[in-house]
Amino acid sequence: MANTLLAIDELDVAFTIGGKQYPALRQLSFEVREKERVGIVGESGCGKSLTSLSVMGLLPESAAITRGQISLAGKTLSAGLREEWHSTRGRQVAMIFQDPMTALNPLMPVGKQIAEMALTHLAVTRKEAKQMALEMMAKVGLSRIEQLYGEYPHRLSGGMMQRMMIAMALICQPKLLIADEPTTALDVTIQAQILALLREMNRSTGTAMLFISHDLGVIREVCERVIVMYAGFIVEDAPVQDILENPKHPYTAALLQALPSVEKRGQALYTIPGRVPPLTERGGGCPFAGRCPRAFGICHTITPELDTGMDGHRVRCHLYVEGRLCG
Ligand SMILES: Nc1ncnc2c1ncn2[C@@H]1O[C@H](COP(=O)(O)OP(=O)(O)OP(=O)(O)O)[C@@H](O)[C@H]1O
Ligand SMILES: [Mg+2]
Structure with missing residues (x-):
């Protein structure tokens, strides 16, 4: 198996607004291996861009790493060391943005x-x-x-x-390319061409990719593995095929249900009721509990752990314990 390139370990990132701290990324842990294509999916405000900005060392002034660390090709960034990161990460990571004009x-x-x-x-x-x-x-x-x-x-x-x-x-020749919604602003035909190009570049140069999108359909085209984020937490992480065929977290299932497909043509497209809570309205319990059709008692009070099943499929949901359905 390929070596670990990027390792994020129990990372917390918080904004300070009006003297108060608001957590925006919580207990974020994941790895990207050399040459791997990993997607991050979630609705607007889930923390996808903050994750990529953390890796780039480009968090806004009002945000900071409050816990945990990021390691890239053996170099480590931890809380309070933001200045140093620019030089240490060097040209190991490059990023492409949604709007090229800004870059x-x-x-x-x-x-x-x-x-x-x-x-x-x-x-x-x-x-x-x-x-x-x-x-x-x-x-x-x-x-x-x-x-x-x-x-x-x-x-x-x-x-x-x-x-x-x-x-x-x-x-x-960076080891890691972060692409944050690189095709969102493009029409579908051009989008497909750019996705094909990214896949091809990954194959020919061996650059690993962290591909961010709110669209699971786009992630499916490019990535081998997908991380599902909700309100600053990772709620699921598994190979793309696994997620498509066997979504475990109710949020992932809802994202899939909202995906347009040939079979659903002519039907009204499903939208997930409710919205991602803003930073100032996030409390304890499961981050998705307020919108979850399967939420029960403890979902509203205790935040579930990110549990790793036997097959390496990770899920943060009280319905699963050690990868088995219990609810
Ligand atoms: N500069 C900022 N000041 C205050 N809050 C911010 C700032 N930037 C982001 N946030 C908040 O942090 C959370 C995560 O934002 P982030 O930009 O990572 O979301 P995202 O998943 O990339 O969403 P989108 O799909 O809209 O790009 C959101 O609740 C957002 O409102
Ligand atoms: Mg974003």
Whole structure:
């Protein structure tokens, strides 16, 4: 089995708002192995982006790691050490965002921005950096690359821009690529192309991927394993096929039910009643209890442990003890 690349261990992240602390990530523990493609799914506000920002060392000023640690390729970040992380994580992790415009400099040609990335992080000359950028642009399926190299960001379509972002992220050969909703802003055809490209890049470069989406249908296309988050907690973690065929947590089951499919064509699409509670309204008990059709007594008072079944399928739900259904 491949080595562990990223290990997050009992991580708590909290926001300080008006002098009070509000936990946003709770007891977060998971691993990504070398070359593995792991998805994180959950509705808006579940903590997906905070998870990726924690790994990148890019948490907002008002947030901090209050407990636990993150290890990446053997280097460890723990509470209070945020400054150091930027240098230690080096070019091991790269990230692509939902909106490439926020990550690109509008005043610099895109090709040059890719070359700058190589120039900053690798021991290469300006000429070599440009050559690398052109090669990377070709690899991510862009054509007319010489001309495109000098083009400014606003001249590119959403799909081209996202390809550019992937080229920029991969030029320094990171061990881990974090993609936070990279296709949400794109139309379906372009989305499918970008997903195929990410899979292909993972295969050819061996870069592991942490792929974040609110859409289980998209995760299914790209990932081998999926982590389901709800209100800052991991509620389920298993191979994608397992989750699709045998969802254990009622929240995962609800996400699946809300997924459009050919069989459901023509039917009104199911939506999960209620909403993810905001940070200020999160109490004890199971985070999903308030919306769960199967909640019973202790669900409202005791937070279930994240239990690992015999098959490695993890679930945080009082209905399961040691992987067996008991309720
Ligand atoms: N700068 C901030 N100040 C206060 N609260 C924040 C801030 N950023 C995020 N939060 C809160 O932290 C929680 C997790 O946010 P996060 O952005 O990780 O959600 P997400 O799962 O990425 O959602 P989305 O699907 O909308 O991107 C949410 O309740 C959000 O309101
Ligand atoms: Mg987000």
